[in-house]
Amino acid sequence: MTGKVLAVVLIPFIGTVIGSAGVFFLKGEMSRTVQRSLTGFAAGVMVAASVWSLIIPAMNQSEHMGKLAFIPALVGVWIGFLALLALDSFVPHLHLNSDCPEGAPCGLGKNSMLVMAVALHNLPEGMAVGAVAAGWLAGSENVSAAAALALAIGIAIQNIPEGAIISMPLKSNGLKGSKAFGYGVLSGLIEPIGAVITILLANVVLPILPYTLSFAAGAMLYVVVEELIPEMSEGEHSNIGTIFFAIGFTLMMVLDVALG
Secondary structure, X not given: OOHHHHHHHHHHHHHHHHHHHHHHXXXXXXXXXXXXXXXXXXXXXXXXXXXXXXXXXXXXXXXXXXXXXXXXXXXXXXXXXXXXXXXXXXXXXXXXXXXXXXXXXXXOOHHHHHHHXXXXXXXXXXXXXXXXHHHHHOOOOOOOHHHHXXXXXXXXXXXXXXXXXXXXXXXXXXXXXXXXXXXXXHHHOHHHHHHHHHHHOHHHHHHHHHHHXXXXXXXXXXXXXHHHHHHHHOOOOOOHHHHHHHHHHHHHHHHHHHHO
């Protein structure tokens, strides 16, 4: 794996580390307004990345199919969506601001299950970076180094508030700053792991790259609809989450087009 590819793989994880470090600099609890803003921003970035960085390239890869070029993207999105639905149903985890665990019963503590929830969120992001990087390494005409970098930077930007969202509440609940930081970092480890595994499976991935790209898109969209949108909308009515969704969406769109 070249240094450039390794950098692309690690950039999103670095974003999580930076965000998690907020426990050392920010005091008090994270307000619901800030939490909504950050969650909406993350949702916007993920939706834009799904469209511009994954689904559109998947369709471009399938241009030889003519009017049926949508089929790989359609199939991939549904498989990704259903795969995350299955993981969400079986993997034990706990969403932020919730006291009701989801998935299979287990003996994990609240903090561990919060980390598991974010890890589920991060898995498709890591796969997305890995799939785009694999296409770039293979010399695909529709996936460039700039496109891979744009996706990595976009995910890293949304991982900064995401890291804070997981680490700050843990500190507010009585966990030491260093431990809260560690949990935040741990939640982001799944991204580079997922990316590296996808790249190592390149011989399998490349022949079905349109399906792989759209699979990652479907998984990311599941996370947005099932987790992020409810979190940015819960509580008293507010438009702040919606506004930051638009900010995140347009920022990722600009990054993908300008750098890709």
